[in-house]
Amino acid sequence: xxxxxxxxxxxxxxxxxxxxxxxxxxxxxxxxxxxxxxxxxxxxxxxxxxxxxxxxxxxxxxxxxxxxxxxxxxxxxxxxxxxxxxxxxxxxxxxxxxxxxxxxxxxxxxxxxxxxxxxxxxxxxxxxxxxxxxxxxxxxxxxxxxxxxxxxxxxxxxxxxxxxxxxxxxxxxxxxxxxxxxxxxxxxxxxxxxxxxxxxxxxxxxxxxxxxxxxxxxxxxxxxxxxxxxxxxxxxxxxxxxxxxxxxxxxxxxxxxxxxxxxxxxxxxxxxxxxxxxxxxxxxxxxxxxxxxxxxxxxxxxxxxxxxxxxxxxxxxxxxxxxxxxxxxxxxxxxxxxxxxxxxxxxxxxxxxxxxxxxxxxxxxxxxxxxxxxxxxxxxxxxxxxxxxxxxxxxxxxxxxxxxxxxxxxxxxxxxxxxxxxxxxxxxxxxxxxxxxxxxxxxxxxxxxxxxxxxxxxxxxxxxxxxxxxxxxxxxxxxxxxxxxxxxxxxxxxxxxxxxxxxxxxxxxxxxxxxxxxxxxxxxxxxxxxxxxxxxxxxxxxxxxxxxxxxxxxxxxxxxxxxxxxxxxxxxxxxxxxxxxxxxxxxxxxxxxxxxxxxxxxxxxxxxxxxxxxxxxxxxxxxxxxxxxxxxxxxxxxxxxxxxxxxxxxxxxxxxxxxxxxxxxxxxxxxxxxxxxxxxxxxxxxxxxxxxxxxxxxxxxxxxxxxxxxxxxxxxxxxxxxxxxxxxxxxxxxxxxxxxxxxxxxxxxxx
Ligand code: GLN
Ligand code: ZN
Numbered sequence: 001x002x003x004x005x006x007x008x009x010x011x012x013x014x015x016x017x018x019x020x021x022x023x024x025x026x027x028x029x030x031x032x033x034x035x036x037x038x039x040x041x042x043x044x045x046x047x048x049x050x051x052x053x054x055x056x057x058x059x060x061x062x063x064x065x066x067x068x069x070x071x072x073x074x075x076x077x078x079x080x081x082x083x084x085x086x087x088x089x090x091x092x093x094x095x096x097x098x099x100x101x102x103x104x105x106x107x108x109x110x111x112x113x114x115x116x117x118x119x120x121x122x123x124x125x126x127x128x129x130x131x132x133x134x135x136x137x138x139x140x141x142x143x144x145x146x147x148x149x150x151x152x153x154x155x156x157x158x159x160x161x162x163x164x165x166x167x168x169x170x171x172x173x174x175x176x177x178x179x180x181x182x183x184x185x186x187x188x189x190x191x192x193x194x195x196x197x198x199x200x201x202x203x204x205x206x207x208x209x210x211x212x213x214x215x216x217x218x219x220x221x222x223x224x225x226x227x228x229x230x231x232x233x234x235x236x237x238x239x240x241x242x243x244x245x246x247x248x249x250x251x252x253x254x255x256x257x258x259x260x261x262x263x264x265x266x267x268x269x270x271x272x273x274x275x276x277x278x279x280x281x282x283x284x285x286x287x288x289x290x291x292x293x294x295x296x297x298x299x300x301x302x303x304x305x306x307x308x309x310x311x312x313x314x315x316x317x318x319x320x321x322x323x324x325x326x327x328x329x330x331x332x333x334x335x336x337x338x339x340x341x342x343x344x345x346x347x348x349x350x351x352x353x354x355x356x357x358x359x360x361x362x363x364x365x366x367x368x369x370x371x372x373x374x375x376x377x378x379x380x381x382x383x384x385x386x387x388x389x390x391x392x393x394x395x396x397x398x399x400x401x402x403x404x405x406x407x408x409x410x411x412x413x414x415x416x417x418x419x420x421x422x423x424x425x426x427x428x429x430x431x432x433x434x435x436x437x438x439x440x441x442x443x444x445x446x447x448x449x450x451x452x453x454x455x456x457x458x459x460x461x462x463x464x465x466x467x468x469x470x471x472x473x474x475x476x477x478x479x480x481x482x483x484x485x486x487x488x489x490x491x492x493x494x495x496x497x498x499x500x501x502x503x504x505x506x507x508x509x510x511x512x513x514x515x516x517x518x519x520x521x522x523x524x525x526x527x528x529x530x531x532x533x534x535x536x537x538x539x540x541x542x543x544x545x546x547x548x549x550x551x552x553x554x555x556x557x558x559x560x561x562x563x564x565x566x567x568x569x570x571x572x573x574x575x576x577x578x579x580x581x582x583x584x585x586x587x588x589x590x591x592x593x594x595x596x597x598x599x600x601x602x603x604x605x606x607x608x609x610x611x612x613x614x615x616x617x618x619x620x621x622x623x624x625x626x627x628x629x630x631x632x633x634x635x636x637x638x639x640x641x642x643x644x645x646x647x648x649x650x651x652x653x654x655x656x657x658x659x660x661x662x663x664x665x666x667x668x669x670x671x672x673x674x675x676x677x678x679x680x681x682x683x684x685x686x687x688x689x690x691x692x693x694x695x696x697x698x699x700x701x702x703x704x705x706x707x708x709x710x711x712x713x714x715x716x717x718x719x720x721x722x723x724x725x726x727x728x729x730x731x732x733x734x735x736x737x738x739x740x741x742x743x744x745x746x747x748x749x750x751x
């Protein structure tokens with residue numbers, strides 16, 4: 001018997017983002033479809049080879065995609081919304097990329113976050129005009145392609161029920177529950193895979209870890225009963241991940257007809273382990289996800305091995321906690337990382353080796369090399385913690401907030417700031433020009449001197465300040481020209497952070513992010529933004545907003561150490577930001593914005609865990625500004641408007657002013673307040689969408705402000721765009737802001 005090892009999925013982008021560059025060059029018309037296909041086939045074959053060389057028994061196929069695996073499923077099922085003009089037949093690049101990215105006449109389909117990850121999928125849109133038909137043979141083609149290379153793979157499909165649950169009805173249409181017609185097509189695909197020789201398939205049903213009602217759980221039972229006869233003769237793995245599976249869902253899962261194997265996330269699912277021990281069905285395969293697909297730390301092999309040994313199943317397969325899609329690709333390309341830090345890490349390629357090392361050990365063929373090495377690693381991490389961070393440790397469970405309540409603070413601030421009613425401001429960044437990027441790059445590469453760099457940045461700030469004065473904006477920003485990225489900028493100046501060269505993770509399509517790694521205690525050796533903010537303030541008599549990224553956002557957009565609770569790391573960051581806030585205040589900055597763009601992102605999937613998260617996340621935010629005087633105005637900013645469910649936590653952040661994205665959903669946001677939620681702090685729901693190059697008119701903006709005034713009191717309302725302007729160009733930004741200020745001024749005269 002070979003070793004029982006499985007990988008749930010693998011990054012598509014390639015170790016050096018080869019797919020990204022191939023895609024973008026194809027989209028730009030600089031290379032052909034064949035070029036793109038060639039790069040992609042090479043990536044797939046090297047991944048299959050690597051997994052097979054490592055001894056992996058169950059190797060996935062169809063986890064590669066040119067854009068998104070949910071969109072692949074949409075193409076497979078022929079669920080193309082009619083506006084993309086598809087007339088049947090095999091779906092090619094033109095229709096596929098039109099759905100993904102839009103084309104000259106039709107915008108792209110909606111995109112949303114894949115559970116609590118930073119990966120975005122294209123939301124299936126199921127209207128009555130969608131007739132499912134088997135229209136992309138990608139899954140079977142990939143299976144055959146691997147087979148021709150000598151690798152027998154496990155084709156991976158998005159499970160039918162999760163696909164439906166993740167879909168939305170087409171505009172103006174009630175949700176049509178077309179589970180049966182969809183199953184028909186899945187049956188066709190599965191039969192074809194079977195005929196081609198597949199002996200296993202993997203159906204990903206991650207929605208099973210959510211709090212599903214009994215109606216939805218029943219849909220799983222029914223769907224798999226429907227599939228049963230086609231599934232017979234195949235080994236079927238239903239894969240779940242990202243959280244503890246609820247007990248009810250576990251029962252449903254383990255009773256599904258036709259299913260022989262269950263994939264469970266044992267990294268995030270600590271309680272799942274108890275369920276497995278108590279009631280895992282005899283005779284079924286357990287794919288135990290013990291190697292973390294969501295982080296970059298090397299596995300503690302000895303501890304994983306004892307978990308595995310405690311499971312006492314003879315049909316036990318060692319696996320990853322989820323697809324490795326959410327981790328970086330290959331550590332070999334990290335040439336600049338400190339060797340010691342590097343020895344603590346494992347990216348996707350290394351995780352494949354870990355899974356197989358564990359499987360071998362489990363089969364009694366322990367390879368001591370791996371284990372000794374990992375033992376050393378564990379010892380080193382313990383050293384890091386010998387001196388627990390004294391301040392942060394005591395924060396949990398305590399309650400820090402500013403002493404004066406928000407309305408009294410707003411009064412004190414108004415005396416100092418003397419702002420008009422409906423004050424105008426922006427969110428922070430101004431357009432990032434090619435020239436600016438060049439200056440930053442050359443400074444980093446030491447091609448220009450510090451003086452030259454400072455001079456260039458100051459000139460840019462001056463331009464931005466002058467523009468805002470000319471536009472007559474009330475509270476100014478410096479434009480963030482010195483920042484590449486709102487997390488990286490702070491991470492680079494805080495201790496406890498490390499940065500990779502190639503640690504990219506797919507965010508959507510060809511876009512990747514490179515999260516910093518928080519490996520140690522976080523502290524702030526010296527001020528990070530005071531120099532630039534004071535320089536900017538000295539250029540104007542209007543209030544200049546200091547601009548910081550909040551602790552929760554820094555945490556949620558990083559790879560975080562896993563040897564201590566996340567809240568502890570968050571508190572450490574909060575204390576560092578607190579020092580910065582106080583230094584800004586000392587330097588004469590009276591308005592400070594602390595962005596929490598990603599606060600909602602960290603919300604746990606399971607409802608039972610959400611309150612705890614919100615409590616420490618909101619507390620961390622408050623800690624950053626408990627030390628300031630009443631007259632210092634604290635702003636925060638958030639990039640989403642669907643916060644109806646967490647509105648009380650947002651109020652509990654106790655900021656003086658909150659600016660929020662609102663461009664696409666006035667109604668959703670305002671309904672919260674219409675329903676009587678009391679909000680006494682300042683609030684600036686974005687008055688126009690910065691994600692589009694479109695320039696709004698004064699009337700249109702005035703109209704939207706009026707809608708807000710119908711719900712919110714005039715003395716708390718701010719007027720601002722819905723996010724930073726860094727992705728826009730000046731010819732768009734100037735007239736848009738002009739219209740915004742004009743609208744605010746016109747309304748002031750009427751109030
Ligand atoms: N201050 C940041 C900016 O304006 C905020 C960005 C964000 O919310 N994502 O760019
Ligand atoms: Zn934003």
